[in-house]
Amino acid sequence: MAQTTSMTRVLVVDDHEMFSEALGLLLRQQPDVRLVGSARDATEAFGMLAEEPDVVIMDLDLPGIDGIEATRRVRELVPGAKVVLLTAVQSPEVIAEALAAGACGYVPKTRAVDELMDVVRRAAAGELVMPARDLAAVVEQLRGTRPTSGELALGSLTPRELEILRALAAGESTTQVAVALGISALTVQSHVKSILAKLGVHSKIEAVTLAWRHGFARVDGAA
Numbered sequence: 042m043a044q045t046t047s048m049t050r051v052l053v054v055d056d057h058e059m060f061s062e063a064l065g066l067l068l069r070q071q072p073d074v075r076l077v078g079s080a081r082d083a084t085e086a087f088g089m090l091a092e093e094p095d096v097v098i099m100d101l102d103l104p105g106i107d108g109i110e111a112t113r114r115v116r117e118l119v120p121g122a123k124v125v126l127l128t129a130v131q132s133p134e135v136i137a138e139a140l141a142a143g144a145c146g147y148v149p150k151t152r153a154v155d156e157l158m159d160v161v162r163r164a165a166a167g168e169l170v171m172p173a174r175d176l177a178a179v180v181e182q183l184r185g186t187r188p189t190s191g192e193l194a195l196g197s198l199t200p201r202e203l204e205i206l207r208a209l210a211a212g213e214s215t216t217q218v219a220v221a222l223g224i225s226a227l228t229v230q231s232h233v234k235s236i237l238a239k240l241g242v243h244s245k246i247e248a249v250t251l252a253w254r255h256g257f258a259r260v261d262g263a264a
Contacts (some may be wrong), residue, residue: 049165052094053079054086055127056104063154064098071158081112090118096164098157099144101128101135104220106234107137117145123164125171128246133178136171140179141254145246167245194258195239202239203257205232210249210258 051068052252053076055061061079066074077094080086081105086097097115101108112124126139126147136147146169148160164170171179198206215233219226233245242248252258 048073048075049096049161049163050075050077050092050094050179052077052079052086052089052097054083054097054099054103054108056081057078057100060150060154067154067158068161074158074161082106083108083114086111087114087118087198090115090122093119094122096161097122097124098148098161099124099126101126101130101139101147109139109144112139112144113142116243123167123244125160125164125170131175133175136175136179140250143247145244147160160168169246169249195251195255197239198236202232202236205229205247206236206252207258209245210252 046052051074053061053068055064058081059074061081064077065076068074077092078086078089080089083103086099097112099108099112099115103111106114108126108128112126116263117124123145124143126144127150128134128135128139128147131149139147144254145164145167146232147158148157149168160170161239195203204222205218208221213221215226215229222229233248236248237243237245240248240251249258
């Protein structure tokens, strides 16, 4: 039972049958991953969310409901799910829209299928999945989008919470933040919970995205 609870549940949403089957086969071979479903479109994927996937690999160009709108709905229905978009279009505008919808990053479709295993594990761990070279342009686009209640709530964070949020935006782990500030990792985690509650978000990725979009955190230090 312990092994089952530690496994990362993955849902694949892609209408390209050959790609989806190849990715599904690879996922089934991983000892720490469980494939909970393979959907051909967003509507089919919504019906599989009862499995509460940890990671959703979502094609951007889906028939009917596109990947960005599907991401938004998945995050509403399963707030803890990490959505990674597969896309052949690597424009900052599209990626910024995906992040604003709740995605934790994107992967170019030109990458080999077996490379996606690293992406799945990083997404499950709460990391932002995006080439560092694209980050500045994407954040610039994010700052041009309409403010949300979460963004406005950034002003309610304490100086310590802002300090921790900026450190997370710079790519530092909980342990690194604790060492740098001379506090315990548990204290950092407590601050992070408070940050998420005040911003009305469910993950560090969402909090960091809001900080970037609203200019509360620098981009040049991020990984």
